Amino acid sequence: MTELSPVRRRRGRGARERILKAATELxxxxxxxxxxxxxxxxxxxxxxxxxxxxxxGKDDLVHAYLLQLEDGLLPPEVSPDQDPLTAREQLLAVFKWVPQDTSRPLRGCPFLNASIEIPDPDHPVHRLAAAYKTExxxxxxxxxxxxxxxxPETLGEQLALLYDGVVARSTALNTTDAGPRARSIAALLVDAAITNHAAEATA
Known part of the structure; x- marks a missing residue:
């Protein structure tokens, strides 16, 4: 467990942000x-x-901690008028995850971690983690x-499963080596799904 030096209490604005920042780090x-x-x-x-x-309470804090992470971790929404190649690249970019701090052990997906630490499927934190994975x-x-x-529904689920697998493996082995390998598998899945659709459309 990380030892912390005594910190003088600070009052005023920004307390909520400091609490969430500390919670995120810990x-x-x-x-x-x-x-x-x-x-x-x-x-x-x-x-x-x-x-x-x-x-x-702590459960409420954990819930807020996860909520603040959602937008930054979810795949982006792509508008329909963008080039299809951009959407393909965005799918593969999901597997280019690199940790910000490589000096510490990899912790993987915070939502997966939360669902494991709080296994009750009816708990608000577990439900939030499940909703995140669905989204x-x-x-x-x-x-x-x-x-x-x-x-697209099948491909989306396949890629989500592949992502969760690579994150779990990276955490267990404390290495990012699985990312590029997963991306090559994702490219095969994506290109097969797109090529087959194109072939059927021109048949």
């Missing part, structure tokens, strides 16, 4: 369950009372459709 580095509220308040430089002014596949399906795939 949850990423050591996990949700291993992070206690005392450690979190010390890292954020706030009192427990301040934390509970902004969040009803992830939906966006891949949208990109697959714009790229001209024959069966």
């Amino acid at each position: 949850f990423t580095a050591q996990g949700i369950n291993a992070t206690g509220m005392e450690q979190l308040t010390t890292a954020a430089g706030v009192s427990k009372r301040t934390v509970y002014m902004h969040f009803t 992830f596949a939906r966006r891949l399906t949208t990109l697959a459709r714009q790229a001209g795939a024959r069966d």
